[in-house]
Amino acid sequence: MRQAGACARSAKFRTCCKRRHVASLQWHLQIFTDLDVIRGLVDTFRSLPVPIVIDHFGLADATAGTDQAGFSTLCDLLAQGRCWVKVSAAYRISKNEPDFPDATPIAKALIAANPDRVLWGTDWPHTGRHGDTRTSEPPLIEYRQLDEGILIDRLADWAGDDPTLAKVLVHNPARLYGF
Numbered sequence: 001m002r003q004a005g006a007c008a009r010s011a012k013f014r015t016c017c018k019r020r021h022v023a024s025l026q027w028h029l030q031i032f033t034d035l036d037v038i039r040g041l042v043d044t045f046r047s048l049p050v051p052i053v054i055d056h057f058g059l060a061d062a063t064a065g066t067d068q069a070g071f072s073t074l075c076d077l078l079a080q081g082r083c084w085v086k087v088s089a090a091y092r093i094s095k096n097e098p099d100f101p102d103a104t105p106i107a108k109a110l111i112a113a114n115p116d117r118v119l120w121g122t123d124w125p126h127t128g129r130h131g132d133t134r135t136s137e138p139p140l141i142e143y144r145q146l147d148e149g150i151l152i153d154r155l156a157d158w159a160g161d162d163p164t165l166a167k168v169l170v171h172n173p174a175r176l177y178g179f
Helices: 002-019 035-040 042-047 062-067 071-079 101-113 148-159 162-177
Strands: 029-031 052-054 084-086
Touching: 035 042, 035 071, 042 071, 052 071, 062 101, 071 084, 071 101, 101 148, 148 162
Parallel strands: 029 052, 052 084
Antiparallel strands: none
């Protein structure tokens, strides 16, 4: 159902990117969504005139591994250079704190798909899960006490070597953000 709704709105989304001058402002779209929506919008993503950044591993489920529905679509978009993916906030795809070992196959597959299109961010202050419902009262925000040193060590493991780590931390963000 959610995928069908996303597909129905994709033409409007594409028009908004063009008409509202997102492209002319040299902006990018940062999208916080899951693999089902990515699968439903894959043709739209391929046709957009602006860079797309998909947050948090595309919200892949670390316990489901790399064979889960929609993950190959995300890897294909990445391999074709049609998106960037942030490998940040492993706690959004894994519950195995503090170093999220089950996120490793997901992260390594994304980096292998296109190491020139992967980004990392701390996602500090490490907020809790985002709810799917809206209420009149804002929810109390929980913050995780994570060790950023462990997270950087995990990223280095995912990258596999210093040149790839430098791409993810330095060169890729410099190209995307123009600095």
